[in-house]
Amino acid sequence: xxxxxxxxxxxxxxxxxxxxxxxxxxxxxxxxxxxxxxxxxxxxxxxxxxxxxxxxxxxxxxxxxxxxxxxxxxxxxxxxxxxxxxxxxxxxxxxxxxxxxxxxxxxxxxxxxxxxxxxxxxxxxxxxxxxxxxxxxxxxxxxxxxxxxxxxxxxxxxxxxxxxxxxxxxxxxxxxxxxxxxxxxxxxxxxxxxxxxxxxxxxxxxxxxxxxxxxxxxxxxxxxxxxxxxxxxxxxxxxxxxxxxxxxxxxxxxxxxxxxxxxxxxxxxxxxxxxxxxxxxxxxxxxxxxxxxxxxxxxxxxxxxxxxxxxxxxxxxxxxxxxxxxxxxxxxxxxxxxxxxxxxxxxxxxxxxxxxxxxxxxxxxxxxxxxxxxxxxxxxxxxxxxxxxxxxxxxxxxxxxxxxxxxxxx
Numbered sequence: 001x002x003x004x005x006x007x008x009x010x011x012x013x014x015x016x017x018x019x020x021x022x023x024x025x026x027x028x029x030x031x032x033x034x035x036x037x038x039x040x041x042x043x044x045x046x047x048x049x050x051x052x053x054x055x056x057x058x059x060x061x062x063x064x065x066x067x068x069x070x071x072x073x074x075x076x077x078x079x080x081x082x083x084x085x086x087x088x089x090x091x092x093x094x095x096x097x098x099x100x101x102x103x104x105x106x107x108x109x110x111x112x113x114x115x116x117x118x119x120x121x122x123x124x125x126x127x128x129x130x131x132x133x134x135x136x137x138x139x140x141x142x143x144x145x146x147x148x149x150x151x152x153x154x155x156x157x158x159x160x161x162x163x164x165x166x167x168x169x170x171x172x173x174x175x176x177x178x179x180x181x182x183x184x185x186x187x188x189x190x191x192x193x194x195x196x197x198x199x200x201x202x203x204x205x206x207x208x209x210x211x212x213x214x215x216x217x218x219x220x221x222x223x224x225x226x227x228x229x230x231x232x233x234x235x236x237x238x239x240x241x242x243x244x245x246x247x248x249x250x251x252x253x254x255x256x257x258x259x260x261x262x263x264x265x266x267x268x269x270x271x272x273x274x275x276x277x278x279x280x281x282x283x284x285x286x287x288x289x290x291x292x293x294x295x296x297x298x299x300x301x302x303x304x305x306x307x308x309x310x311x312x313x314x315x316x317x318x319x320x321x322x323x324x325x326x327x328x329x330x331x332x333x334x335x336x337x338x339x340x341x342x343x344x345x346x347x348x349x350x351x352x353x354x355x356x357x358x359x360x361x362x363x364x365x366x367x368x369x370x371x372x373x374x375x376x377x378x379x380x381x382x383x384x385x386x387x388x389x390x391x392x393x394x395x396x397x398x399x400x401x402x403x404x405x406x407x408x409x410x
Contacts, residue, residue, distance in 0.1 A: 016135050020374035028368045039397035041385040042368040044180060046246035046331070048304075051297040054245060057289035061282035070281045072273045073265070074101030074254070078284040081291040082239075082254050090213070091227035092237060098258040100268050101287065103276050105211045105240035105253030110136050112207050112236045112255055113172070115267035117142040121171035126157035127377020128334070130180045130209075134376050142171070146377050151336055154325055155182040159193040166201050173198055175225065176209040178216060178329025181375050181384040183309075185216065185329045191223040199230035205264075206235045211253075212330040214244045214298055217306040220328055226256060233259030243330075244298055245290050252283055305331050305387070308394060312387040315398035320405050331388040334372075338381040343410040351408070353380045365404040367397050 021044060028040040073079065079096035086092040086099075102108045109132070117123060119141030125133055126147045134144045147157040147165050162173065175194070178185040186194070198204050208225045216222055226235040240253030257264040272278075309327045316324045321339035341352050349360040354371035361367050369385050372378035387394055 012139060016139070020131060021370055024368060024370055027362075031366075036366060038362070038366045038368055039389075039393055039400065040368045041387070041389070041397060042370050043388065044332070044386055045248040046243065046301065046305075046388050047390065048246040048301050050241075050245060050247045050250070051290070051294045053293050053297075054241075054247065054286045054289050058282055058286040061285040066282040066285070068281060070278045070284060072100075072278050073269045074099065074278065074287070075284040078287040081288040083256070085291045086224075086226070086237065086239075086256050090210075090222075090224040090237070092224055092256060092258070093232065094226075094256050094258045098256050098262055098265055099254055100265050100272065101252065101254045101279055101284070102268075102272060103253070103279055104251040105209070105238055105242055106132060107251075107276065108238050108240065108253040108255045109133070109207065109209060110139075111268040111271050112238065112257075112264065113137055113140050113142070114271055115264050116140075116172055116205060116207075116236070118171070120169065122167060122169040124162060124165045124170060124173040124204075125376065126155075126162070126175065127375075128155055128179075128181055128372070128382070129174070129376045130176055131374050131376065133174055133176075143169075144376070145170075148377055151323065151325055151334075151382075154184045154328075155179060155334065156184060156186055156190065157194075159190070159197050162194055163197045166197070166204060168202070170201060170204045172205050172207055174207045174209065176211075177222075178212040179332075180212070180330055181332055181370070181372075181378075181382075182325070182334045183327035183330050183332040184325060184334075185220065185222070188221045188223040191225060192228060195225055195228045195231040198225075198234070204234070205259075206231055207238065208235055209238045211239055211243050213239065215302055215305055215331060216329040217309055217327065222329075226258070235259065236264055241287070241290060244301075245294065246301060247290075250283060250286070252279055252287060254287075308387040308389075308391065309333075311391060312385065312394050312398065315394065315402075316385065319398075319402055322405070327387075331386055333385050333387065334382050335385070336381050337383055340405065340408060343408040346404060346407040346409075354378070354383050355380065358383055361401065361404065365400045367400050367404075 079099040117140040241247040324335035345360040358371040372382035
């Protein structure tokens, strides 16, 4: 007897959905390859080229023969460069031994959750949230406890709400600031208040995903949980090359966890040793270059994103029947489009959710956005737009959407 395809795979693998954002990005590329003029606001990746000094470091290492195994958590030089950056920029007191380098920030998150969460443990997650946290928790046998926060709160969970969600089964609180998908961020006093709540719990740790920590706009101050005395020894800080250095395809991320004599980092390293081993060997010198010699390039990209943030927010705020909080960081806006539900698109489609909105917009106006249903806790009232693209594309794409919206019927 031949097994069916569903019998051939594990239940946990069968239950996991593919990434909606990656699927939509692939769809946009297919349409463009077929000759369609699609403006994509779906991809969560900078449109800049990785700074040349980083590329040169990798090429030099490769040409110099750095093609063999390196230590699983990364080379000593790379880990020290990361630790030094955490100390100087984030105020996190750590050493190279508190760092592990992995194949992307996503894998860093996955390994941290696998290292921390046992079956039956609870993980508190303010929502809306990035789509991959929940599957990662469930693959570890944990249960996600959502703490919803709406646009009236800038999508930021209050310390009181997080405190109310804590139980004796809580193991981890996941905070992503600045946020994907919302583009908002926790202010310094909010971070300190949440840290106080977590510090008062017997066993809860923080996984602070700070992958966008250098893409912050205005005079806002970024505060790391790992830098606060009350949570310094129970925080896992996630970061990496992808967003700050426009290196999404390099697949280089890292985690820092100084607490408990490095027990979490050691556990993550054991897990990584039995799965992916180290990152590509000759990328380690590129990490050193990124962390020590790219401040001017990083700031130039940040300033550009800040201008794009203002431009996109201005244009999206002009859309009829749509409201949109101003982005504070990252490169996303997350407008509420529920005001148009029940209306009919120019092409005759009934708009009754973010998913139907996104589908009709792509087919009729050739603009790609990510429907809110892709993100945990959204409820389908929002869409995510990335402004990691040039000003002309932002103006053209937002103009197409406005013209399309003005033709809705009903």
